[in-house]
Amino acid sequence: MARVDREKRILETALRLFAQYGYKKTTIEDVAGELGMTPGNIYFYVKNKKDLYEKTVGNALRHWRDSIAEAVLMEQGAKEKFRVMAERSFQYLRDNQELLAVISRDPDIFTVTPGEDRFYDINVGARGILRNILTQGVREKTFHAMDIEGATEFLFSVYMMLLIKAYVKPEGEGITTMFREGLKIISQGLGK
Amino acid sequence: MARVDREKRILETALRLFAQYGYKKTTIEDVAGELGMTPGNIYFYVKNKKDLYEKTVGNALRHWRDSIAEAVLMEQGAKEKFRVMAERSFQYLRDNQELLAVISRDPDIFTVTPGEDRFYDINVGARGILRNILTQGVREKTFHAMDIEGATEFLFSVYMMLLIKAYVKPEGEGITTMFREGLKIISQGLGK
Amino acid sequence: MARVDREKRILETALRLFAQYGYKKTTIEDVAGELGMTPGNIYFYVKNKKDLYEKTVGNALRHWRDSIAEAVLMEQGAKEKFRVMAERSFQYLRDNQELLAVISRDPDIFTVTPGEDRFYDINVGARGILRNILTQGVREKTFHAMDIEGATEFLFSVYMMLLIKAYVKPEGEGITTMFREGLKIISQGLGK
Amino acid sequence: MARVDREKRILETALRLFAQYGYKKTTIEDVAGELGMTPGNIYFYVKNKKDLYEKTVGNALRHWRDSIAEAVLMEQGAKEKFRVMAERSFQYLRDNQELLAVISRDPDIFTVTPGEDRFYDINVGARGILRNILTQGVREKTFHAMDIEGATEFLFSVYMMLLIKAYVKPEGEGITTMFREGLKIISQGLGK
DNA sequence: CATGAATGAGTCTTCATTCAT
DNA sequence: CATGAATGAAGACTCATTCAT
Numbered sequence: 001m002a003r004v005d006r007e008k009r010i011l012e013t014a015l016r017l018f019a020q021y022g023y024k025k026t027t028i029e030d031v032a033g034e035l036g037m038t039p040g041n042i043y044f045y046v047k048n049k050k051d052l053y054e055k056t057v058g059n060a061l062r063h064w065r066d067s068i069a070e071a072v073l074m075e076q077g078a079k080e081k082f083r084v085m086a087e088r089s090f091q092y093l094r095d096n097q098e099l100l101a102v103i104s105r106d107p108d109i110f111t112v113t114p115g116e117d118r119f120y121d122i123n124v125g126a127r128g129i130l131r132n133i134l135t136q137g138v139r140e141k142t143f144h145a146m147d148i149e150g151a152t153e154f155l156f157s158v159y160m161m162l163l164i165k166a167y168v169k170p171e172g173e174g175i176t177t178m179f180r181e182g183l184k185i186i187s188q189g190l191g192k
Numbered sequence: 193m194a195r196v197d198r199e200k201r202i203l204e205t206a207l208r209l210f211a212q213y214g215y216k217k218t219t220i221e222d223v224a225g226e227l228g229m230t231p232g233n234i235y236f237y238v239k240n241k242k243d244l245y246e247k248t249v250g251n252a253l254r255h256w257r258d259s260i261a262e263a264v265l266m267e268q269g270a271k272e273k274f275r276v277m278a279e280r281s282f283q284y285l286r287d288n289q290e291l292l293a294v295i296s297r298d299p300d301i302f303t304v305t306p307g308e309d310r311f312y313d314i315n316v317g318a319r320g321i322l323r324n325i326l327t328q329g330v331r332e333k334t335f336h337a338m339d340i341e342g343a344t345e346f347l348f349s350v351y352m353m354l355l356i357k358a359y360v361k362p363e364g365e366g367i368t369t370m371f372r373e374g375l376k377i378i379s380q381g382l383g384k
Numbered sequence: 385m386a387r388v389d390r391e392k393r394i395l396e397t398a399l400r401l402f403a404q405y406g407y408k409k410t411t412i413e414d415v416a417g418e419l420g421m422t423p424g425n426i427y428f429y430v431k432n433k434k435d436l437y438e439k440t441v442g443n444a445l446r447h448w449r450d451s452i453a454e455a456v457l458m459e460q461g462a463k464e465k466f467r468v469m470a471e472r473s474f475q476y477l478r479d480n481q482e483l484l485a486v487i488s489r490d491p492d493i494f495t496v497t498p499g500e501d502r503f504y505d506i507n508v509g510a511r512g513i514l515r516n517i518l519t520q521g522v523r524e525k526t527f528h529a530m531d532i533e534g535a536t537e538f539l540f541s542v543y544m545m546l547l548i549k550a551y552v553k554p555e556g557e558g559i560t561t562m563f564r565e566g567l568k569i570i571s572q573g574l575g576k
Numbered sequence: 577m578a579r580v581d582r583e584k585r586i587l588e589t590a591l592r593l594f595a596q597y598g599y600k601k602t603t604i605e606d607v608a609g610e611l612g613m614t615p616g617n618i619y620f621y622v623k624n625k626k627d628l629y630e631k632t633v634g635n636a637l638r639h640w641r642d643s644i645a646e647a648v649l650m651e652q653g654a655k656e657k658f659r660v661m662a663e664r665s666f667q668y669l670r671d672n673q674e675l676l677a678v679i680s681r682d683p684d685i686f687t688v689t690p691g692e693d694r695f696y697d698i699n700v701g702a703r704g705i706l707r708n709i710l711t712q713g714v715r716e717k718t719f720h721a722m723d724i725e726g727a728t729e730f731l732f733s734v735y736m737m738l739l740i741k742a743y744v745k746p747e748g749e750g751i752t753t754m755f756r757e758g759l760k761i762i763s764q765g766l767g768k
Numbered sequence: 769c770a771t772g773a774a775t776g777a778g779t780c781t782t783c784a785t786t787c788a789t
Numbered sequence: 790c791a792t793g794a795a796t797g798a799a800g801a802c803t804c805a806t807t808c809a810t
Contacts, residue, residue, distance in 0.1 A: 024216045027800060041774050049801065104299070150369030154377070161353050177342030182350075186377060219783065230792050241784065408600045411804065422771050433805065488683070534753030542758075545737050561726030569730070569762060603779060617795050625780065
């Protein structure tokens with residue numbers, strides 16, 4: 001029990017530091033120091049610096065994806081599901097801006113490279129949620145007919161970009177109008 | 193003359209290496225070696241590594257912006273200008289993927305932070321082109337009424353994102369359908 | 385009983401690992417892991433890493449020496465004894481190549497340093513067997529007259545070297561002809 | 577000129593330290609400190625710690641081999657050449673016991689592994705000298721007929737072993753008689 | 769007896785930067 | 790202008806060893 005707790009604390013601390021300083025500038029010593037332990041001891045829980053990073057990000061992504069999936073499950077219609085998905089993502093990342101900062105520094109996290117993907121299953125899961133909603137919407141005739149794969153990828157990317165802009169680099173209030181306009185354009189383009 | 197030429201060669205080489213390896217992993221020695229000179233000598237042209245990076249990126253961005261401005265000037269209608277702007281960006285970056293790769297690694301390049309902006313004037317110029325087109329389109333009633341600032345920011349970001357996806361991280365042919373679907377949604381949302 | 389058994393298993397495992405990786409690269413954790421125990425627990429049976437090494441080697445050398453002594457006891461003539469000694473060494477080490485590998489990595493094992501010798505008594509015992517045979521051979525006039533001490537040391541060293549070459553670093557079949565030629569030269573030089 | 581000199585000094589110092597402490601326990605800092613330079617600067621001349629070791633040993637072996645080759649060239653008959661080769665090796669290593677110590681710690685230096693050999697050409701060269709002498713001796717009927725390859729390998733190994741015993745681990749005066757007896761046996765076995 | 773966890777001292781290696789020549 | 794050489798500070802990683810539980 002204790003072991004798992006300590007590992008959890010390490011991953012949380014690492015997430016915060018990676019978010020703040022980036023991979024290169026975050027040292028193992030930083031992480032250890034913050035937790036009142038020694039650098040060497042980190043290696044008891046983690047193989048590598050890279051391993052620490054990957055465990056940290058994977059962990060955070062998994063929580064995020066699960067939170068969204070859970071929220072979507074409670075709705076019925078495609079439009080509702082789409083709205084809830086957007087809202088929950090928005091809220092979740094508002095409360096977990098460290099994850100967002102890490103994503104913004106390393107957008108390859110969401111790149112589904114054919115073959116060797118660091119977070120393959122998580123990525124597949126995240127896109128799967130969106131894909132299901134679009135599929136349902138087209139079937140219900142709530143959405144225009146569309147190429148599901150392409151639209152999924154596009155919306156996923158646009159949405160992540162918007163969130164990053166919104167939270168990570170808040171350029172004054174301009175962000176709000178950008179948001180509003182962007183969603184308007186997307187909605188007009190998407191729905192019937 | 194010689195001095196300027198040599199500086200130009202340095203910036204070109206640096207761009208290629210920053211694009212390929214990123215800021216941290218590109219060493220001054222890499223740049224020097226590629227040019228057949230010594231690390232020490234680089235410091236004759238540049239104050240430090242960060243200075244080299246900023247000169248390199250600024251230089252490349254300026255060329256890009258000028259190329260687009262020039263193309264837009266030749267057209268009359270807003271729709272035409274919009275189309276030409278998109279096309280020229282597309283072509284220019286197809287031929288200068290190094291710039292794109294650098295942008296993709298450091299998206300803050302386009303963040304217009306009030307006050308301390310590394311590439312403030314270039315960013316203002318680039319957005320200015322798009323803003324003018326949208327303004328003209330709304331005036332001509334070719335486009336829906338919209339909040340110009342917000343829409344500019346949104347479209348600018350989406351377009352950069354699409355280009356990065358297209359050129360920097362080509363995920364097979366999936367990118368093509370994503371492109372098609374994305375543009376369709378945007379067009380439906382934008383035009384009347 | 386249990387205690388002794390566990391210690392025995394530790395020494396056997398350690399021998400295998402020291403043989404494969406050498407002293408420095410063999411970690412206490414390696415040994416413990418191989419046995420399904422923890423590094424800390426090793427220290428219950430052994431004072432030190434060095435202590436582990438010395439117990440391990442000493443143990444293996446003792447078995448080897450005893451096996452040879454036993455075989456030699458069964459023969460009468462010096463020539464027979466010499467032959468049996470060589471054969472038994474050959475066979476024993478063929479079945480215990482780990483010991484050989486350790487010797488080959490740390491030939492000082494056989495160095496009889498006056499005073500502080502890690503394996504003094506074992507070394508004395510091993511050479512004693514050979515010395516007795518030579519002494520008997522000279523007395524029986526089966527062998528040339530010789531300086532017993534010098535010849536013992538020489539033959540002991542050559543024989544160990546041959547075995548190491550044969551088993552530890554088999555350089556293809558070249559080793560066979562080297563063996564044949566070497567023994568021929570030695571025999572011609574030794575016997576009448 | 578200066579560069580080569582400094583590299584030479586590094587290799588000489590490294591040889592002394594590797595001889596005294598072995599590969600693992602010799603630190604880059606030791607080498608640098610001994611020369612009044614910083615660890616980092618060593619890496620200006622050498623890629624790696626392993627690279628330093630290999631350059632060091634290769635350099636020393638080459639000198640040794642050349643010295644012997646030179647001496648052998650001055651003699652005519654096979655017996656003379658054999659004697660001179662032995663003598664010169666003996667003398668050379670008496671004056672360069674650091675090389676000998678390194679060899680004794682890492683006998684694989686002389687292992688001609690099929691394919692990837694760290695000191696392949698030097699090994700081939702060294703054995704070549706001995707092989708030529710044996711060939712000539714057999715042709716001149718000064719030596720018994722023999723398998724040249726096998727005999728070369730055997731004598732090479734025995735000789736190296738004797739030298740190591742003689743210089744690296746001098747076990748009192750016993751070594752002298754061992755030497756005498758060993759050479760007597762070998763000579764009786766070799767010559768007619 | 770055994771273990772999990774922690775420590776601390778070492779060691780290699782990288783690289784931006786400087787500067788005498 | 791250019792170079793070769795040097796520095797110094799940082800940072801990742803290893804592992805023997807200890808000890809409370």
